[in-house]
Amino acid sequence: MATTAKPSPSDYTTEAQSIITSLLPGGLCADQAWHKLAALTDTVGNRVCGSPSLERASSYMLSVWQAEGFDNVHGENVTVPHWHRGNEECTMLNPRLGYRMQILGLGTSIGTPEGRPVEAHVLVVRNFDELAALGKAGQVQGKIVLVNYACDWSTNPVGCYGACTKYRGEGASRAARWGAVAYLVRSLASASIGSPHTGMQTYASSKAEDQIPAAAVTVEDAEALARMQARGEDVVLRLSMGAKNLPARQARNVVAEWRGRELPDEVVLLSGHLDSWDVGVGAMDDGGGLAISWQALSTLRALHWRARRTIRVVGWVGEEFGGIGGRQYFDDHREEKVVLVIESDMGAFRPRGLSFSGGEEAASVMAEVGSLLGGINATLVARDGKGYETDTQPWKAVGVPGASLLSENERYFAYHHSHGDQMSVLQPGDMDLAAAVFAVTAFVVADLDEALPKGDERGEGGKGKMKEEKERRTMRKGNAGSGLAVS
Amino acid sequence: MATTAKPSPSDYTTEAQSIITSLLPGGLCADQAWHKLAALTDTVGNRVCGSPSLERASSYMLSVWQAEGFDNVHGENVTVPHWHRGNEECTMLNPRLGYRMQILGLGTSIGTPEGRPVEAHVLVVRNFDELAALGKAGQVQGKIVLVNYACDWSTNPVGCYGACTKYRGEGASRAARWGAVAYLVRSLASASIGSPHTGMQTYASSKAEDQIPAAAVTVEDAEALARMQARGEDVVLRLSMGAKNLPARQARNVVAEWRGRELPDEVVLLSGHLDSWDVGVGAMDDGGGLAISWQALSTLRALHWRARRTIRVVGWVGEEFGGIGGRQYFDDHREEKVVLVIESDMGAFRPRGLSFSGGEEAASVMAEVGSLLGGINATLVARDGKGYETDTQPWKAVGVPGASLLSENERYFAYHHSHGDQMSVLQPGDMDLAAAVFAVTAFVVADLDEALPKGDERGEGGKGKMKEEKERRTMRKGNAGSGLAVS
Numbered sequence: 001m002a003t004t005a006k007p008s009p010s011d012y013t014t015e016a017q018s019i020i021t022s023l024l025p026g027g028l029c030a031d032q033a034w035h036k037l038a039a040l041t042d043t044v045g046n047r048v049c050g051s052p053s054l055e056r057a058s059s060y061m062l063s064v065w066q067a068e069g070f071d072n073v074h075g076e077n078v079t080v081p082h083w084h085r086g087n088e089e090c091t092m093l094n095p096r097l098g099y100r101m102q103i104l105g106l107g108t109s110i111g112t113p114e115g116r117p118v119e120a121h122v123l124v125v126r127n128f129d130e131l132a133a134l135g136k137a138g139q140v141q142g143k144i145v146l147v148n149y150a151c152d153w154s155t156n157p158v159g160c161y162g163a164c165t166k167y168r169g170e171g172a173s174r175a176a177r178w179g180a181v182a183y184l185v186r187s188l189a190s191a192s193i194g195s196p197h198t199g200m201q202t203y204a205s206s207k208a209e210d211q212i213p214a215a216a217v218t219v220e221d222a223e224a225l226a227r228m229q230a231r232g233e234d235v236v237l238r239l240s241m242g243a244k245n246l247p248a249r250q251a252r253n254v255v256a257e258w259r260g261r262e263l264p265d266e267v268v269l270l271s272g273h274l275d276s277w278d279v280g281v282g283a284m285d286d287g288g289g290l291a292i293s294w295q296a297l298s299t300l301r302a303l304h305w306r307a308r309r310t311i312r313v314v315g316w317v318g319e320e321f322g323g324i325g326g327r328q329y330f331d332d333h334r335e336e337k338v339v340l341v342i343e344s345d346m347g348a349f350r351p352r353g354l355s356f357s358g359g360e361e362a363a364s365v366m367a368e369v370g371s372l373l374g375g376i377n378a379t380l381v382a383r384d385g386k387g388y389e390t391d392t393q394p395w396k397a398v399g400v401p402g403a404s405l406l407s408e409n410e411r412y413f414a415y416h417h418s419h420g421d422q423m424s425v426l427q428p429g430d431m432d433l434a435a436a437v438f439a440v441t442a443f444v445v446a447d448l449d450e451a452l453p454k455g456d457e458r459g460e461g462g463k464g465k466m467k468e469e470k471e472r473r474t475m476r477k478g479n480a481g482s483g484l485a486v487s
Numbered sequence: 488m489a490t491t492a493k494p495s496p497s498d499y500t501t502e503a504q505s506i507i508t509s510l511l512p513g514g515l516c517a518d519q520a521w522h523k524l525a526a527l528t529d530t531v532g533n534r535v536c537g538s539p540s541l542e543r544a545s546s547y548m549l550s551v552w553q554a555e556g557f558d559n560v561h562g563e564n565v566t567v568p569h570w571h572r573g574n575e576e577c578t579m580l581n582p583r584l585g586y587r588m589q590i591l592g593l594g595t596s597i598g599t600p601e602g603r604p605v606e607a608h609v610l611v612v613r614n615f616d617e618l619a620a621l622g623k624a625g626q627v628q629g630k631i632v633l634v635n636y637a638c639d640w641s642t643n644p645v646g647c648y649g650a651c652t653k654y655r656g657e658g659a660s661r662a663a664r665w666g667a668v669a670y671l672v673r674s675l676a677s678a679s680i681g682s683p684h685t686g687m688q689t690y691a692s693s694k695a696e697d698q699i700p701a702a703a704v705t706v707e708d709a710e711a712l713a714r715m716q717a718r719g720e721d722v723v724l725r726l727s728m729g730a731k732n733l734p735a736r737q738a739r740n741v742v743a744e745w746r747g748r749e750l751p752d753e754v755v756l757l758s759g760h761l762d763s764w765d766v767g768v769g770a771m772d773d774g775g776g777l778a779i780s781w782q783a784l785s786t787l788r789a790l791h792w793r794a795r796r797t798i799r800v801v802g803w804v805g806e807e808f809g810g811i812g813g814r815q816y817f818d819d820h821r822e823e824k825v826v827l828v829i830e831s832d833m834g835a836f837r838p839r840g841l842s843f844s845g846g847e848e849a850a851s852v853m854a855e856v857g858s859l860l861g862g863i864n865a866t867l868v869a870r871d872g873k874g875y876e877t878d879t880q881p882w883k884a885v886g887v888p889g890a891s892l893l894s895e896n897e898r899y900f901a902y903h904h905s906h907g908d909q910m911s912v913l914q915p916g917d918m919d920l921a922a923a924v925f926a927v928t929a930f931v932v933a934d935l936d937e938a939l940p941k942g943d944e945r946g947e948g949g950k951g952k953m954k955e956e957k958e959r960r961t962m963r964k965g966n967a968g969s970g971l972a973v974s
Binding site: 038039042043044045095096099102191192193194195218219220223224227228231279280414415418419420421422423424 | 525526529530531532582583586589678679680681682705706707710711714715718766767901902905906907908909910911
């Protein structure tokens with residue numbers, strides 16, 4: 001079936017329904033997204049920047065996309081950091097001799113000197129104010145600092161992340177400034193079964209005095225150490241970390257298209273990131289985002305529909321170290337006519353709709369697109385002026401309309417960056433609905449008579465700030481996701 | 488305040504309210520149970536049978552109970568198994584080379600030969616029928632067997648445990664019979680963040696051909712291995728386990744009393760088990776049960792109330808290896824006049840009431856006791872004829888009335904026998920309410936004019952069967968806990 005261009009999203013009711021039907025249980029494309037992602041993650045596992053498995057994953061994706069018959073399947077080089085975790089061990093020497101704590105070093109952390117154990121007394125603080133006060137009092141010198149910042153995750157299971165990221169991201173150098181020998185942070189997590197959660201941290205500078213080893217401990221251990229200190233007990237740990245920052249490596253953003261039938265040089269972009277942390281398999285963060293983007297393209301192909309414009313899927317690399325692949329892609333493609341950038345990086349759970357960033361005119365078109373998703377209860381088109389995801393941020397910053405998936409992601413931070421980020425977190429039926437949101441949105445916007453109007457340029461922000469910006473915005477996203485801050 | 492004996496539980500409204508008030512926020516005894524348990528678990532950690540830490544825990548308890556001024560504080564020797572986990576490692580060789588699986592060996596499992604790695608192909612089956620069919624077909628010989636039995640934990644978060652225990656308990660010898668070289672079981676868990684859950688298993692005999700190494704894998708890994716096999720991939724693992732069954736050791740049940748003012752030789756017994764598995768700290772299983780029993784005694788002491796009869800707290804050892812301490816205690820004390828045995832071993836969460844086992848007459852008295860707990864919504868007195876817990880089972884089997892805590896324990900099997908069984912699972916306010924249920928029940932029953940009437944003897948069942956019996960009963964408990972099977 002070929003369609004004729006139409007002036008308004010509301011003219012696409014039939015097409016939208018066909019896409020949705022093909023992704024509902026028993027439909028032509030049902031259950032595919034989850035199983036395709038399972039095959040990737042079961043085969044390749046996790047895909048941390050600089051690892052051979054990330055390269056294998058890129059090759060895997062290009063190969064299956066070629067086999068599926070997409071257009072213009074190719075990789076695009078991106079230089080990414082290469083951080084290697086190495087062996088890690090944290091054992092309590094006092095008060096509970098021999099207790100082996102579950103830890104995960106933070107991305108970009110250095111190891112302990114020559115990977116050998118550091119033994120030191122622990123100082124537990126609740127926040128940076130306490131750290132600074134105790135630092136000034138000379139209490140931090142020679143200590144292992146643990147920041148046990150407690151956010152009420154039970155009432156704010158997504159939003160707390162934004163409130164906590166600075167403790168993971170900046171704490172090591174802050175503690176180093178006061179003479180700490182290592183830095184521990186309470187895992188940023190909405191639930192725990194003795195589970196540490198890793199993530200990126202950033203040293204204030206490359207100077208040795210700003211750099212000490214940094215790791216996440218479990219919520220349970222953070223609370224236990226705080227109690228021990230409150231009882232006046234002397235807490236002593238032996239920490240060894242073999243982490244290393246190795247020379248940067250080449251990785252590849254992966255690209256596939258379903259070329260437009262009339263305006264192939266105009267592009268609607270669908271995306272998720274292919275890289276992950278080196279624990280779990282990165283099924284949720286962000287295999288799911290990539291899989292629903294991919295499934296949207298597969299569905300249009302299965303229906304034999306080509307929109308007027310090209311629909312392109314990109315699997316980013318380097319997201320976990322600061323949106324590197326997204327930035328590189330923007331730098332290489334900024335002259336192209338990109339009509340809409342779509343991304344999912346907050347969990348491909350049951351969709352509520354989209355968060356939209358762009359001008360008023362485009363927003364009203366997008367709201368009409370949202371109405372096409374009434375049959376699956378995903379009509380929400382929330383506006384926060386920016387969008388939450390990292391990799392499409394450069395486009396949005398120059399006024400290109402952007403959308404990201406809003407889903408029932410209240411459990412996202414139970415699994416995020418942990419051994420638990422595996423296929424069991426995701427549900428086939430929910431991923432199909434999310435793919436339907438992406439497919440309908442991409443197809444309609446790519447097919448409309450007129451391109452979605454561009455909004456105002458609003459300045460890009462610093463390159464290195466992209467990831468942190470995402471994390472700050474997560475605070476607001478928690479609200480939008482719950483429908484509290486929707487315009 | 489001293490009370491005068493009264494004929495009916497309904498005469499104790501004032502006393503019950505005083506106990507409850509002392510345990511509500513701001514009350515004389517509020518928040519103590521949780522913090523006392525935290526001090527124990529932070530200091531001693533977990534307490535597996537035969538370990539030095541279990542002995543330290545017994546000494547710790549006796550010392551704090553002495554200091555608190557209880558009567559007749561003492562330990563009673565129990566011979567317990569001494570199983571030592573040793574180092575464990577399970578790495579995938581194919582299809583995902585080098586993937587390190589999170590595993591936990593099962594209690595009583597032997598290690599791999601000399602602790603060295605066993606490398607073998609994996610056979611995933613869904614249940615014992617499949618295992619037997621494939622065994623007969625010669626497909627099990629030389630394999631590592633994984634039983635991936637899937638129960639719908641989301642709708643049956645407690646009851647599934649009873650349906651799954653045979654796969655943990657009996658699978659190794661069943662697989663060994665068909666020539667398997669090692670046995671893996673999907674963790675018995677209602678939630679997972681990449682978390683393995685251990686537990687006891689039992690070999691069919693002491694013959695070498697019945698004994699192969701046995702371990703639990705995570706739910707996520709079990710599902711992944713099943714998918715790999717379904718794709719026709721050859722799954723190969725390298726498993727090493729240093730587990731050893733060492734000579735039995737002495738441990739100590741710990742005992743403290745608040746002696747009766749008129750009939751000190753008649754006893755109401757409150758209890759939980761002190762031993763735990765060797766992961767997490769055994770806060771929930773079963774530190775919480777012991778802590779609320781202890782807190783009930785502390786509360787009566789703080790109120791300066793002595794009942795007519797003695798109230799005795801026992802912290803059992805050897806529960807995790809089959810109710811050994813409970814059985815030993817019964818054998819040593821069966822001639823005593825024990826009026827009521829109370830136990831908590833399914834989580835000291837927000838209480839719903841009690842599960843009662845005993846005759847009709849006693850049950851109607853207990854229902855009246857339950858009515859005293861209306862102020863904290865814990866009036867439920869469910870009857871299942873047996874009760875669920877292991878350690879008081881021998882008493883109930885000979886007709887002694889028994890009660891166990893019913894609580895909102897839907898999350899129990901998310902943490903059970905895992906690294907996540909830590910203080911964070913329990914809430915101070917909920918533990919206080921559970922302690923109030925125990926204190927009111929114990930005080931009223933210990934103080935009533937007439938002793939709670941004994942029920943009929945119903946045969947004890949085999950000693951070694953106690954633990955399994957508990958697990959089978961868990962199936963029914965799930966229902967009772969949800970109020971579905973309450974008489």
